[in-house]
Amino acid sequence: MKNIKHSLYVLLAFLVLSCSKTEDLQDDENRATAVSPELILTNVEVSAFNNISLSAGLASRYLTNTNGVNSNQYYNWQRSDYSTYDDLKQVSKMIEEAKRTEIEVYQILAKFFNSYFIVSLTETFGDIPYLEAINASEGNYTPAYDTQKSIYIKVLNDLKSASDQLIANDETILGDVIYDGDKLKWRKLINSYYLRILMNLSKKENVAELNIKNRFNEVFTNPSKYPIFESNDDNGALHFYNIQDNRYPLQNNNDLQTAYYLEESFVERLQDFQDPRLFTFAEKKPNGNNLPDDDFNAYGGLYGSGDLNTNVSKAVNGEASRVHPRYFNDPENEPSLLISYAEVEFILAEATVRNWINSNAETHYKNGIQASLNFYNISETDAYLNNPKIELSTGNEIEAILTQKHIAMYLNTGWQSFFEQRRTGFPEFNTDGAGILNSGNIPKRWMYPANEATNNGENLNSAINRQFPNGDTINGEMWILK
Secondary structure (H helix, E strand, O other), X not given: OHHHHHHXXXXXXXXXXXXXXXXXXXXXXXXXXXXXXXXXXXXXXXXXXXXXXXXXXXXXXXXEXXXXXXXXXXXXXXXXXXXXXXXXXXXXXXXXXXXHOOOHHHHHHHHHHHHHXXXXXXXXXXOEEOOOHHHHHHOOOOOOEEOHHHHHHHHXXXXXXXXXXXXXXXXXXXXXXXXXXXXXXXXXXXXXXXXXXXXXXXXXXXXXXOOHHHHHHXXXXXXXXXXXXXXXXXXXXXOOOOOOOOOOOOOOOHHHHHOXXXXXXXHXXXXXXXXXXXXXXXXXXXXXXXXOOOOHHHOOOEOOOOOHHHHHHHHHOOOOOEXXXXXXXXXXXXXXXXXXXXXXXXXXXXXXXOOOOOOOXXXXXXXXXXXXXXXXXXXXXHHHHOOHHHOOOOOOHHHHHHHHHHHHOOOOOOOHHHHHHHHHOOOOOOXXXXXXXXXXXXXXXXXXXXXXXXXXXXXXXXXXXXXXXXXXXXXXXXXXXO
């Protein structure tokens, strides 16, 4: 039954990719000019929930690469692109088709996807085009740049509206490969993601227009109206299947098998904590093959900011662990997470420490760890949960919570782990090695696409000037970080 369902998922995604992009839907008698919204939903979901990223793994100090000086590992990246606007076009098309067919539920879900994609863009660059950009089909190809503040206000309002509207909607959701049309799970996802956005705004908790504490508390204290994730069964997860175009994205990745190793400080943290997840993340180093699989001394790593030649030498000498073979051998492996129950519990723990809600931080913290261990099918959890080294103690609460959140997001949930560290400084990412670039600084953003200077230069320059006194650089501090 599972294979039948997801064979259909492949077909739906193919149909959408073939004929639903806005620029392809012109008046052509040989092309379809209308696509049902459920077909577009499938494609939008796959784009949003597929968050497996080696680049993020390097930047977040989970991995090191020995196949050259990697800009993500050594913090010397430069520009990113606006390809995510293609996803926003798909969402606009879904809205258009939902209006044509008079099905409201896809218009409601579109509020979530618009919010998700635009947040990914603004977290990357800072101010970006939004309101005018999503109406580009009306002829405005030089959209104004919205401020990050105005973007987040709209996102918060849209997410709350989507959650409220789903309560009253009685239409069926078709084409849903995430929750199979379960509206309660969609409400949980939207509300849980809403809490993530509020926590991402933690540096702005005193900005009156955002009303962060009250918004957060409203959701937390009204679970019947605003349900959130309660277990791993609620995870916003894209599952993979051993079917063409549905396999785990790193399967058969040759570089992953030959050039990627675990990062040294990450391995040492797991060893210090006696964290059993290490055995699911990594394979034993060649020098440790004579030791049992559950011996922490059998594992090692390469220093993320270390000199490349030194790292290569250590790898050749068998001192470092590659990723666990399941990441490149198993076509299904673990699902990709947009947001997880574990993350939500860590958010609630942090919110409690910040006095946003009246709850028990340690309970949420331990719930988050337990959920992560369960996600990796680790059943013996009591010893780790009672380990004094991971206890939540006064003065280190935020660091402990963010450290466990970082571990839980290993090679998953896209760039969220990097953005969490950017927001809080925890866990510390090493920049003291001989190989580090960017003057030893961890970048705070990506520079705008080069072609934007040509295509929309006036609006781009205005956005840069109001945000970054030193110009468009990777070290510029965007509004959300100030």
